[in-house]
Amino acid sequence: MDLKEIAKIIDAELIGENFEVSGMNTLKDASKSEISFVSNSKYIKEIQDTHAGAIIVDKKSLEFVPQGCSALVVDFVYWQMATLTKYFAPTIEDETLPHAKIGEGSKISAKAEIANGAIIGKNCTIMAHVYVGANSVIGDNTILYPSVVVYRDCKIGNNCVIHANTTIGSDGFGFATNKMGEHNKIYQNGNVVIEDDVEIGSSTTIDRAAFATTLIKKGVRIDNLVQIGHNCIIGEYSVLVAQSGISGSTTMGRNVVMGGQSATAGHLTIAPFTTMAARSGVTKSIKESGVTFSGFPLMEHKLWLKLQAKIAKLIV
């Protein structure tokens, strides 16, 4: 698809050169053959540094588009960007891909479904009613318990254990909303990558990225019923206790501990070795590492204990 065709799809005015478009991406990650967008004035600075070949903008932001970069001018950037994502979404399954490859020593249940294009490593155990999607890759010695679902294009490392009914790579919760209150799906064309030695509990959900990758690093431990939003990065050896929830695009350093039912807002950065007590609610990035927090709003655990003592006195 070239830029002219795209301009038609999203009803945009094309300013600049036409070229063959390979995909969509964020301003930061887009390459010369990709389209990006700027829908929020706080990202205007990022326009300067983008390598995107074209940017979807509104009239107000047009002047910030750098030389040599094409512009697609529309009225509602976020809505039109969402419309376009559909055109870059791969099919859910693709029968033209080669049959799945299964490594030596792997036991695949006859009741599992391994889609075309998938690759399973050596000595894996893939149990009944597991689904592994197109082009997904599972490393060596990995166990997928019954009814685990891995969507297409994801990657799971070596020596991982994923417990029953867990979902890897379902769509992130992304959509644009217009003035009528209607929603327009942002197709989630990224993936999930899980590195080696990760264990994940049952009925946990890890969403695929809108663009790029949701990343679970080496040695992470995730409990049951945990939610990880699209584009999160969970640092090495981090521990996410049951029913905790990490909103989209949050990045954690290594050995972060999230207690049971704790949660973070989106787009935060959490320093390594941070500990959140159970039920913590994190709304701001944490820069100093090694600190233990509690509460919602969040505060240092020591302070929270003090505060609860003070609050208790209010009753007297």
Add this chain to the structure above:
Amino acid sequence: MDLKEIAKIIDAELIGENFEVSGMNTLKDASKSEISFVSNSKYIKEIQDTHAGAIIVDKKSLEFVPQGCSALVVDFVYWQMATLTKYFAPTIEDETLPHAKIGEGSKISAKAEIANGAIIGKNCTIMAHVYVGANSVIGDNTILYPSVVVYRDCKIGNNCVIHANTTIGSDGFGFATNKMGEHNKIYQNGNVVIEDDVEIGSSTTIDRAAFATTLIKKGVRIDNLVQIGHNCIIGEYSVLVAQSGISGSTTMGRNVVMGGQSATAGHLTIAPFTTMAARSGVTKSIKESGVTFSGFPLMEHKLWLKLQAKIAKLIV
């Protein structure tokens, strides 16, 4: 089954005419051929307006039963009503129903199970290990990702997307409890209806109604690990973020937003365009539309911010 037989099952005294009973329902929704019940004195006013053919009551409430309506007099209304629900529960699967009908262009995985009596629309994608129960109807262009479970008698509209491991139509959490602390299941004989253009995340649970319908209206967006109790009505274009929970019989207007890990109590009405911040806990109905709330107990978001500032000062 006629009223006399029912009187025997629940050990009731029958006062009034006998008739053939078609089912059970609430006072508000019951028709002439249905039985209802009143177990809580605050619903006694509703007796006057009911169209039910018969009502299960205790001796104290007997006098409120309107003329022409039969009464089944028992000692423990709620317990005996629960006992009776079992007799109106359909079988889980029914081999006498006709084979499922599959619309043109739909791709049904050989590893999916479509029960007899189900109807799948056109151009659907029904993936591996999906279950669609008896008499359930799926609209056109709808995608059910792997291991989605749709119980019997439910209805899903056109252009819906339901992500992996999500359950539609499991039994609502209903039971009567006696003085010994024992529980008696209230069979959930209603269903779930999901209108067009709805997207639902992974490992979300939407319970079928006890009677009537749990309703998800057009254009709603539901994230992962969300709980929706029996008999809820979720208004058009509402947005339920991950791990939020809506208790039974709560009705939301259009474009309500429930933040992550927020929750409502049951039997509430939430005005359209209400926004609940993450972790909000809603215990009373909300009448004014367009307001943003926070906290538990709930308050206007602005007030909550003020209050947190005051609370923080307690530590000094």
Add this chain to the structure above:
Amino acid sequence: MDLKEIAKIIDAELIGENFEVSGMNTLKDASKSEISFVSNSKYIKEIQDTHAGAIIVDKKSLEFVPQGCSALVVDFVYWQMATLTKYFAPTIEDETLPHAKIGEGSKISAKAEIANGAIIGKNCTIMAHVYVGANSVIGDNTILYPSVVVYRDCKIGNNCVIHANTTIGSDGFGFATNKMGEHNKIYQNGNVVIEDDVEIGSSTTIDRAAFATTLIKKGVRIDNLVQIGHNCIIGEYSVLVAQSGISGSTTMGRNVVMGGQSATAGHLTIAPFTTMAARSGVTKSIKESGVTFSGFPLMEHKLWLKLQAKIAKLIV
């Protein structure tokens, strides 16, 4: 495997007699042929009363090992104990076990998977995409809805109903962590036992015990998306509302009610007939029965209401 071999595996000094080891267990539950461990000085008192044949200890604790009990002396007890659990883990499936036995009148979907060694009682309904693991036993008249997963060695009683996508017996969240922040899995070699007349909602997760049994007693009602950690005991007729979470090794008496999104910390004891309002957070054991609590930190519900009134006044 005898004690000498085990000493080699975990690089321990063996003091005392060698014997053939049958398994691992807690100090309290271990028998003469089992190994236990003491990694926390607060359990040193329990050493005196243990029946374990051998105990993994560090040098400091060696002196407390009772006469006639062998000692395996290591530097890092918890880490080495974790290492050893792997050697006692059964295979996930075992083709040498006899074919599953199915009781009279039971309907097993052709798309369910019943592993070798499993036993299904009479008149059960085992629906599509259910998995029942090796040696697991299902009682009479029990219904497993689609995509329920029961891991090996578990036991479910008579007249139980387990809704779709629920997982029984996945691994508890157990691991040792070294000074490098790396984790070492504690294989969960116990099981889950669910007694008669229990109903469990959809996408709920109940973890198997590390050693011994996670126990759900007669008549319990569990809603959707509930988390029950390893080694918990849930008392008769208790009610766990949606999205509540019970941390590992907590024991509840009968008829405890946990409201929606409530939670307990681990290793607590909750008195019978305790009620926790929605969102309660329980961090200490509750000794007096029949009391209603709220809040986090937890307090009596009446107090909590008073406190919220006082807090509300802070804004004025």
